[in-house]
Amino acid sequence: MKKARFGGPSSFSEKNGHWGVSAGGSTGSRVHRVSASPCQGVKCSRSKKAHASHLGALLFGMLLDRLTAACTSVLPDATVIVTGSLALGDYQPGKSDVDLLVLSDAPTDGLVEAVEQAWSQEPGEFDLRVVRYAVAARPRRRPHLALGISRYRDRFEVERDTEEAELVVEFSVCRQLGRSDVIGPVPDKWVDEVGAAVLTSWKTVGDDAPDRELMALTACRIWRFREERVHCSKPAAAQWARERGARVAYDDAAVRTLLDRASS
Numbered sequence: 001m002k003k004a005r006f007g008g009p010s011s012f013s014e015k016n017g018h019w020g021v022s023a024g025g026s027t028g029s030r031v032h033r034v035s036a037s038p039c040q041g042v043k044c045s046r047s048k049k050a051h052a053s054h055l056g057a058l059l060f061g062m063l064l065d066r067l068t069a070a071c072t073s074v075l076p077d078a079t080v081i082v083t084g085s086l087a088l089g090d091y092q093p094g095k096s097d098v099d100l101l102v103l104s105d106a107p108t109d110g111l112v113e114a115v116e117q118a119w120s121q122e123p124g125e126f127d128l129r130v131v132r133y134a135v136a137a138r139p140r141r142r143p144h145l146a147l148g149i150s151r152y153r154d155r156f157e158v159e160r161d162t163e164e165a166e167l168v169v170e171f172s173v174c175r176q177l178g179r180s181d182v183i184g185p186v187p188d189k190w191v192d193e194v195g196a197a198v199l200t201s202w203k204t205v206g207d208d209a210p211d212r213e214l215m216a217l218t219a220c221r222i223w224r225f226r227e228e229r230v231h232c233s234k235p236a237a238a239q240w241a242r243e244r245g246a247r248v249a250y251d252d253a254a255v256r257t258l259l260d261r262a263s264s
Helices: 047-074 111-121 133-137 167-176 188-205 209-228 234-242 252-263
Strands: 013-015 018-020 030-032 079-083 098-103 126-131 144-152 155-163
Touching: 047 079, 047 098, 047 111, 047 126, 079 167, 111 126, 111 144, 126 167, 167 188, 188 209, 188 252, 209 234, 209 252
Parallel strands: 030 079, 098 126
Antiparallel strands: 013 018, 079 098, 126 144, 144 155
16 A cells, blocks of 8 residues: 555754754755654653664664765755654654655756665665755645655655655645745645545555554544644544544444544
């Protein structure tokens, strides 16, 4: 199943070993990241679980650093924004991937090879998308994607010069978390349209046991955004849905009910 884009970004950059705000460098690149505890938004009360989460976060960070370095080495004008689970505080070792939105006007020649090299040194699942600054500054219903590179389950996927409606969700979350400096306004109805298309697709597919949890939690996110215009983490969306009487569970009946609630 293709991953849905109801994730979320924030921005951070490393300075003197701490996470703060900075920009620039000898190449003029701008790297923006997010620092979050692997247990942020998730209860990690047992020491073994906390240790595993910490180790997972370290490995996650190593892949993140290598992917960021690959981007800025090929795209000297790049702004790299971390999105997805780490930004929203629901990162889970072994389940979450690295999500990056890269803004750049530089040629992308050589980036696929640089990213593949980075992945070979620190394997892990990731989704990296490159868009031009003007595309991000003036979003359309189907923004132009200059280059998309992802590693999901057992394969690499590369997309070039295509239009992708789901980018408006990523743009919308970027703005919510403070990146209105580089991302222009996104009408909420565009985000609703993407959410509705995702829900319709999943209803058509029917029961998909390996992805029931993803479907249920994404449905909660779509539902909350439609009602409150707020992007949030999976655990926060699930709690919000429970507070409204929904049964958030991962059996077929519960998932179908959540898909219906999110669609109504």
